[in-house]
Amino acid sequence: MAHDTLDTPALATDRVVMRTEPVQQRSAERIELLLDDAAQLIDEGGIDGVTTSAVAKRSGSSVGVVYRYFPNIQSLLRALAVRNMERYLERVWHGVENSGPEPWSSFDSTLNAFVDMTRHEPGFRALRFGDVIDQRFLNPELSNNQILARKFADQVGETYNFTPDATLVFHMEVAVEIASGLLARAFQLDPQGDEAFIEATRQLCGDYLRTNIPLTVAP
Known part of the structure; x- marks a missing residue:
């Protein structure tokens, strides 16, 4: 199979916005739990059902804890995606x-x-x-x-x-x-x-x- 030369950078450099991995394991586990709770809320009420207060309530956390890791719902949904x-x-x-x-x-x-x-x-x-x-x-x-x-x-x-x-x-x-x-x-x-x-x-x-x-x- 003939191959053309790519004019773009190497395929591996997609610059996908990935989650920043926390240094502390406890923080990493908290983030995973918040994402798990957000996913469950999506199943129950769709994407519009995911709010900061709903995630906080489901996880048994305060709204401030959610904001510590995700400044807005868009960033939380992006991390889940x-x-x-x-x-x-x-x-x-x-x-x-x-x-x-x-x-x-x-x-x-x-x-x-x-x-x-x-x-x-x-x-x-x-x-x-x-x-x-x-x-x-x-x-x-x-x-x-x-x-x-x-x-x-x-x-x-x-x-x-x-x-x-x-x-x-x-x-x-x-x-x-x-x-x-x-x-x-x-x-x-x-x-x-x-x-x-x-x-x-x-x-x-x-x-x-x-x-x-x-x-x-x-x-």
């Missing part, structure tokens, strides 16, 4: 490591990880990676789907031992956009997901990737 992406990518990498050698054998596990998180991860169905609030929720320069496409391109390049190029990233982003739209529809009315739309996503994205990025296994 980042955690969602981190947890999703961890599942994706685990699926890749345990997939067979056939080209795109890891695609099913990548899709299954998203479906499983939408079904079972608190708050994920409504918030996902923040794209329901803003397509550039995690980074003002890149859409959330562009971030995912670049992460996937990096993974594919590492797995098949080549440097990702702009063409590869484009095709990955097209596949992510297709999947994002279809999976949003799949879970729009059914918290378990409409299987017909899930399988359509599997077929359409799988066919698109295999057609436009014909990976080969090294002998």
Whole structure:
């Protein structure tokens, strides 16, 4: 597969706004608990149900404690969206490591990880990676789907031992956009997901990737 030269910086430099990890373990645990409580509130009342006072009440903390870590609800939701992406990518990498050698054998596990998180991860169905609030929720320069496409391109390049190029990233982003739209529809009315739309996503994205990025296994 021919590769174009990227005119942009290395794919790894996405400059995603990640959470600042506290030095003290106690503070880190408190942040995780606040995010857990916010996720539960999202499941119960949607994103609009997440307020500073509601998070404080649910966590048994004061409003001042919440403000100590999150100056506003936007920053709390962004931290939760980042955690969602981190947890999703961890599942994706685990699926890749345990997939067979056939080209795109890891695609099913990548899709299954998203479906499983939408079904079972608190708050994920409504918030996902923040794209329901803003397509550039995690980074003002890149859409959330562009971030995912670049992460996937990096993974594919590492797995098949080549440097990702702009063409590869484009095709990955097209596949992510297709999947994002279809999976949003799949879970729009059914918290378990409409299987017909899930399988359509599997077929359409799988066919698109295999057609436009014909990976080969090294002998």
